[in-house]
Amino acid sequence: MGLPFIVLNYKTYLQGTGQGAVEIAKACKAVSEESGIEIAVAPQLPDIYRVASEVELPVFSQHLDGIGAGSFTGHVFGKSIKEAGAVGTLINHSEKRLTLAEIEASLKAAKEFGLRSIICTNNVPTTAAAAALGPDYVAIEPPELIGSGIPVSKADPEVVSGSVEAVAKIDPRVKVLCGAGISKGEDLRAALDLGSQGVLLASGIVKAADPKAALEDLIRLV
Numbered sequence: 001m002g003l004p005f006i007v008l009n010y011k012t013y014l015q016g017t018g019q020g021a022v023e024i025a026k027a028c029k030a031v032s033e034e035s036g037i038e039i040a041v042a043p044q045l046p047d048i049y050r051v052a053s054e055v056e057l058p059v060f061s062q063h064l065d066g067i068g069a070g071s072f073t074g075h076v077f078g079k080s081i082k083e084a085g086a087v088g089t090l091i092n093h094s095e096k097r098l099t100l101a102e103i104e105a106s107l108k109a110a111k112e113f114g115l116r117s118i119i120c121t122n123n124v125p126t127t128a129a130a131a132a133l134g135p136d137y138v139a140i141e142p143p144e145l146i147g148s149g150i151p152v153s154k155a156d157p158e159v160v161s162g163s164v165e166a167v168a169k170i171d172p173r174v175k176v177l178c179g180a181g182i183s184k185g186e187d188l189r190a191a192l193d194l195g196s197q198g199v200l201l202a203s204g205i206v207k208a209a210d211p212k213a214a215l216e217d218l219i220r221l222v
């Protein structure tokens with residue numbers, strides 16, 4: 001197995017807002033360069049351009065709407081985030097849930113604009129459904145563990161291994177990430193040992209007093 005993929009979701013945490021978004025991205029880039037591990041960040045939409053312009057690392061959007069150019073006030077348009085410098089997007093995060101039809105439309109928009117796609121899911125059946133749509137990644141994140149500091153890879157290992165098995169049956173090209181409560185080296189190690197190919201995480205790094213040190217701890221057992 002190759003190196004994991006780490007995606008850091010900034011949500012709307014103060015520490016990851018505005019200039020903070022750039023500073024955390026710089027820490028991610030430094031650790032990525034030291035380790036060879038790909039680390040992507042997902043700042044808030046208005047910070048995408050700022051982060052992508054100032055730091056050379058993969059920037060993802062936290063959301064994308066399945067719409068095109070035209071009369072869609074307040075929506076997130078794929079061409080706009082692409083031109084802002086995003087290379088990918090989260091779709092259906094637990095804090096930004098979509099209907100199945102909307103997920104499919106968002107994924108179509110991501111593909112149309114050459115954006116890498118991560119569909120977030122909450123259990124094994126939704127992971128299977130998401131994999132059937134053919135994204136680049138699914139990210140299984142049980143909502144009850146999000147922000148809890150209790151790692152999914154230890155509290156609910158079956159949802160990770162079950163997702164890995166389900167996705168392998170449906171479309172082995174789809175890669176599986178997991179998230180919720182991941183912050184330490186042993187959490188990432190456990191996630192990889194369960195067959196996932198990386199993690200999607202937030203509070204453990206974004207809210208850390210020293211995000212670079214927290215990232216170094218996260219990857220220490222890879």
Ligand SMILES: O=C(CO)COP(=O)(O)O
Pocket residue numbers: 009093141145146147148149179180181182200201202203204
């Ligand atoms: O929702 C998450 C990442 O998208 C997980 O959040 P935490 O890492 O804070 O549990």
